[in-house]
Every structure is written in structure tokens, then in C-alpha cells.
Amino acid sequence: MKIAVDAMGGDNAPQVVVEGIERARDEWKDLEFTLYGKETEIKKYLKNDQRITIVQTDEQILGTDEPVKAIRSKKDASMVLAAKSVKDGENDALFSLGNTGALLAAGIFIVGRIKQVSRPALMPTLPAENSSLGVNMLDVGANAEAKPAYLQQWAVMGSIYAHDVKKIDQPRVALLNNGTEYDKGDTLHKEAYQLLKSTEGINFIGNIESGDILAGKADVIVTDGFTGNAALKATEGTATILLHQLKDALLNNGIFTKMGAAIVAPSLKGMRKMFDTSQAGGAVLLGLKSPVIKAHGAADSRTVYYTVKQIYDMLANDTINKANKYFEKMSAEK
Amino acid sequence: MKIAVDAMGGDNAPQVVVEGIERARDEWKDLEFTLYGKETEIKKYLKNDQRITIVQTDEQILGTDEPVKAIRSKKDASMVLAAKSVKDGENDALFSLGNTGALLAAGIFIVGRIKQVSRPALMPTLPAENSSLGVNMLDVGANAEAKPAYLQQWAVMGSIYAHDVKKIDQPRVALLNNGTEYDKGDTLHKEAYQLLKSTEGINFIGNIESGDILAGKADVIVTDGFTGNAALKATEGTATILLHQLKDALLNNGIFTKMGAAIVAPSLKGMRKMFDTSQAGGAVLLGLKSPVIKAHGAADSRTVYYTVKQIYDMLANDTINKANKYFEKMSAEK
Numbered sequence A, B: 001m002k003i004a005v006d007a008m009g010g011d012n013a014p015q016v017v018v019e020g021i022e023r024a025r026d027e028w029k030d031l032e033f034t035l036y037g038k039e040t041e042i043k044k045y046l047k048n049d050q051r052i053t054i055v056q057t058d059e060q061i062l063g064t065d066e067p068v069k070a071i072r073s074k075k076d077a078s079m080v081l082a083a084k085s086v087k088d089g090e091n092d093a094l095f096s097l098g099n100t101g102a103l104l105a106a107g108i109f110i111v112g113r114i115k116q117v118s119r120p121a122l123m124p125t126l127p128a129e130n131s132s133l134g135v136n137m138l139d140v141g142a143n144a145e146a147k148p149a150y151l152q153q154w155a156v157m158g159s160i161y162a163h164d165v166k167k168i169d170q171p172r173v174a175l176l177n178n179g180t181e182y183d184k185g186d187t188l189h190k191e192a193y194q195l196l197k198s199t200e201g202i203n204f205i206g207n208i209e210s211g212d213i214l215a216g217k218a219d220v221i222v223t224d225g226f227t228g229n230a231a232l233k234a235t236e237g238t239a240t241i242l243l244h245q246l247k248d249a250l251l252n253n254g255i256f257t258k259m260g261a262a263i264v265a266p267s268l269k270g271m272r273k274m275f276d277t278s279q280a281g282g283a284v285l286l287g288l289k290s291p292v293i294k295a296h297g298a299a300d301s302r303t304v305y306y307t308v309k310q311i312y313d314m315l316a317n318d319t320i321n322k323a324n325k326y327f328e329k330m331s332a333e334k
Helices: A015-025 A038-044 A067-074 A078-087 A099-109 A146-163 A189-195 A210-215 A225-251 A255-272 A301-318 A319-332 B015-027 B038-047 B066-073 B079-088 B102-113 B148-165 B185-196 B210-215 B223-250 B254-273 B301-316 B319-333
Strands: A002-004 A033-037 A052-056 A093-097 A121-123 A125-128 A131-138 A172-176 A203-208 A221-222 A284-285 A292-294 B001-008 B032-037 B052-056 B095-096 B121-123 B125-128 B133-137 B172-176 B202-208 B220-221 B281-286 B293-295
Touching: A002 A078, A015 A033, A015 A038, A015 A052, A015 A301, A033 A038, A033 A284, A038 A052, A038 A121, A052 A255, A052 B185, A067 A284, A067 A319, A067 B185, A093 A301, A099 A284, A099 A292, A099 B293, A121 A146, A121 B148, A131 A146, A131 A210, A131 A225, A146 A172, A146 A221, A146 A284, A146 A319, A172 A189, A172 A225, A189 A203, A189 B301, A203 A210, A210 A225, A210 B223, A225 A255, A225 A292, A225 B038, A225 B066, A225 B210, A225 B223, A225 B254, A255 B223, A284 B095, A301 A319, B001 B079, B015 B032, B015 B038, B015 B052, B015 B301, B032 B038, B032 B079, B038 B052, B038 B066, B066 B102, B079 B095, B079 B102, B095 B102, B095 B301, B102 B281, B102 B293, B121 B148, B125 B210, B133 B148, B133 B223, B148 B172, B148 B185, B148 B220, B148 B281, B148 B301, B172 B185, B202 B210, B210 B223, B223 B254, B293 B301
Parallel strands: A002 A033, A002 A093, A033 A052, A093 A292, A131 A221, A172 A203, A172 A221, B001 B032, B001 B095, B032 B052, B095 B293, B133 B220, B172 B202, B172 B220
Antiparallel strands: A121 A131, A121 A284, A125 A131, A284 A292, B121 B133, B121 B281, B125 B133, B281 B293
């Protein structure tokens, strides 16, 4: 199993990438890595090159680059060359901490989508109250427009993923909607509900409202990319503002409050832990011929390590091929 | 200025309703109230009936009732009779703490919409970091489907409201979208952007992402009801879960932590204050011939008082008529 790594993506590249990859390399003996990036930079942090190959690249896609344009014009960028190696069969999966939009473009235009999948979808893991496994939500923004059939495909792929990687026997799949009753929503979501209800092989539990995304009521939440993007960002934005306010209240209200803050700090760590989903790895771009995974730009080496674990689980379980076979069977039956 | 009050709606009706109305009555001498509900129940809490008339009603719409059906079958419900009094010109505004869907239905089918407004929209006030005025967002769920022209009308009405009630000179109006660049979004939002950009009389500042809803970057956020509903509920759900986790961390981690919690408690109150939008009143159903306002079912008498203030400001400023005139002028120019 060979993983192509864009070593130059992310805020702390290539250091955290190299550190995380080395830890993962030591753990899983059947993994090989190819790191695409500046060789001198990578070698600064690389302790030993066992099962790690470096491919020198001279260009780099920045966070500010326009995604599709960057993929097309920066042909020697680390992300582009890593993606090409997957397309060419040299590697089995693509991993980057870089520009999300560019990785989506590299996934779709270079790695390529599964023939029967209409639109690939982006799926992160969000924290869930009372569950360390978190909840997977897709699509959160790879597509601005959606059709009921897309949502059905995403439900199938999300369910296979939750089974293989999160080891959930019959993942609970829910549809993000504006009410829990079956007849809620606009035309898209009403039709998607009916389609999901009749989809074989998934455990569809009905509609879920976005107030319950973090409540642990579902393992996989299916949504169109526009609504999913809004719900994800509202969740992240609210958590960020609240935690910021909390920190401010505890630390900027005089020495007495600060002392109290020191006392409660260990207990607040448990709370922070719920919102730490780094053990779940990165966001997966599902619907492509190979696993393409994006970890957060601010990810540390621990997250890089867990993202490799996530890719390992997808490769070892042949997760992509299972979806592939499901859709082949589905289209043969039509 | 006469306000029709559904005294039986909400979790703590009619007590909090009566208490809040009496406080408001004592404050604004030019207000008169008609309370629709069980006379014996209302009289239990009413201290003096100056400028307060009670209309005895025998039926009541419950939170579990199917909205449109309830409005049609429970013809003697407090909410329905209050709405009819507004339609008949006996009262100038409708106020309820009851079933949101039923109030929407009563507003649309009984009070009636402004002729030029295609679809009324529901607009609550959300908290905003660094602004006690909060942010108004519409539509958050009165409509599952939307067209660009609806969003334009909502922007105009939201802007007039923010001017009249929140005393903001040129309210910043933003479009909720999946990116800040002008060309972001699905077809609906791309078209809405162009329409808003060319709308006279509003201060359109461009797109806003849902991660910034609470950030105080806009005074009015315009969105289709499906996305708005998802973003609102995600915001509320995240805040609820985080505050619950915080409480749990502080109070269920032994006596030592509890002591620390007692020390930091006064500082945390400031944080809670940011999320307390009761001074903004209730959610407005904009696009109707008269103000129709819904306060939260769990609202206390303080919120009831502030919601009356909100209605007072709308009536005193002739907010509804301003929108009416804007749309009449707009359609005359076409």
C-alpha cells in the first residue's frame, strides 16, 4: 500500500507532515510513502528514510491560489505531481494538508471519479456528543448544486466508509432537512428522502435537523453541498466564537477569575476533547477512483498520523472498490 | 396603537404574558392591548386592567398541532381570534408565544400578505459578537423554496426593520452564501447576488459565510428559508451543546472544580449575556399587512416586555407601510 503525500501543503509543512508520516511508517509496516516537495526542506526533519521516497518538486499551490487554475498552471506543484502518481497507478492514495479547493480539483480532474458516481463529495468528521467516533457529513461543499440521485450515492459511500473505517456495523444514515417528518423540505429533499428510503444496503433512519448534527443521533449525515457547507460553517463558527468568549471571560477578568480558571482548567480539557476530532483523520473526497484525503491546514503531526491510519483503513478494507461494485451492480439492475 | 395578544401561547402562559404586558402598558401610555384567552386564567395574574381588554376564548392551539390544519379547524382558538381582530382592523399588530408554524399560517391566511410581497419571511434576531444590537436573519424557514426576487424583497424589508427598530442608519445587508466572492453559490444565490447589488435603497455589502453569522459583520443577513433554517439551527444546536458541556465540566467534576466554578461564575455571566437576545424581542414575520411577532415559547415576562417594545417601534415608525410603499414604487417603475 503506497501513499502519495503532498509534503508542502498546510501551515506547518513540511515539518508536521514528515513527523506524522514517520510515526505512521513505524506503526504500519506494510505502508510505503512518497513525499512530494522540496527535498532539502523535507530532509531537515526526516529522521530515517525507510519506506519513504522523496520526489523533488519545485512549485507549490498556495492557500490563496484559485483552485482549478492552480491545478492547470502549476504542473510541477507537489500536489499535482502527487495526484498524477495516483492516477498513473504508482501510488494508491493521495494525502494533502493544502488548499481544499485545489485538492478537490486535483481529485476530480487528475485522479478521476468512479464512473457511476455523478459527483464526488467532501466528507469531514464532526464531533458527536457521547460518541468518540464523531459523525460524518457529506457533501459539505464540493458541489453547490445537487440532485436527489447524488445524495443517494453519497449515502451509500458514507455508509461503506463508516462501516470500514469507523467499524460501525450498520451505520445510521440520516438526511439533513428542515424538519424530522418525512414530508419536510424542498423538492430536492423530499425526493431524496423517498430515494434514500428505498436504497438497499443502507440503514436510513430518516431526517435530522441541523440542531442535532453534534447530538450523536446519526453516524452519517447526507446533505446537498450548499446546505452542508452552511451547517458545517455555522457549527464551526459558533463553537469558535463561544470558546473564544469563554477564554476571554476566564482570562481577562482580573486575577481572582484567573485563579478560578486555573482550578477549572483540567475539567474544561474534557470539554475540549469532545471537539477534538483529530483521531478521525481528515476530510475524505468520496467518489474518486482512489482515496483522496485532506487534513486541516493547521493540523499537527498527531493529526497527520491519524489521517494515515484513516487512509490505511480505507485501503486495507478496499472501501473504494466496495462503492464501485455497489454502483456497478445498481446500474446493471436498471 | 392596539396590540392583539394571544395570551395562551407559550410554556408559561398566561402568567409571563400578563406580567410582561402589564410592564409594557405602564411604560408606553399610547398602547392598548387585547388579550385573547381564558379570562379566569388571565385574571389570576392581571393586577389592573387599565388599557387591557380580555376576550374570552375557549380553544387553544398546541405546540404539537399541525399548523395549517389547526388554524382552519380551531376557529375559536386564542391565536386565530387574535389574528382575525388584526385582519378586521380592530387591532394593529399580532403577538404570540405559541406554535410558530400556526402563527405563520395565521399571519399568511388570516392577517394576509402585502400585495407586492411574494412570500413572507421569518426573521429572528441572533446574537452578534461586539454588538448588543444582534443580527437579523431572514428567511429562517417560512419558505422551503426560494427565488432570487424573494430574497430581494426580504433584504428590503429587513433593512427597513433594522433602520426603524434597531436605529441603524444604513444597515449592512449581506447574502448568506458558500463563499465571500461575488461568483460563489448555486444559481439561486448567484442571481440573488446580482439582484441585491442593483437594489436601490439598501446597503448591500456582499456575501457572508455562515461561520460569520455571529461575528457582527452584517446587520441583516438574507438567505433562502432552507439554508437559513439549517444555519440557524446549527448555530443554536452548537451553542446549546457547548454550554451544556461547559456546565457539566464545571459542576460534575468534584468539589474542587465546583469551587473554581463559583469563582469564575460572575465572569461567565458576561458571556451568557452575549447570547441573550431577549432585548431584541421576538421573531418577526415580515411581508404581512400588519406586524406579526412570535416570541420564544420559553420566553419570560422580560422578553414579552421587550417584544412589545419591538412592536411599538414598528408601529410608531410605520415600518410595514414603508415596505409597502417601496414595493408599490418598485412595481410602478417596472
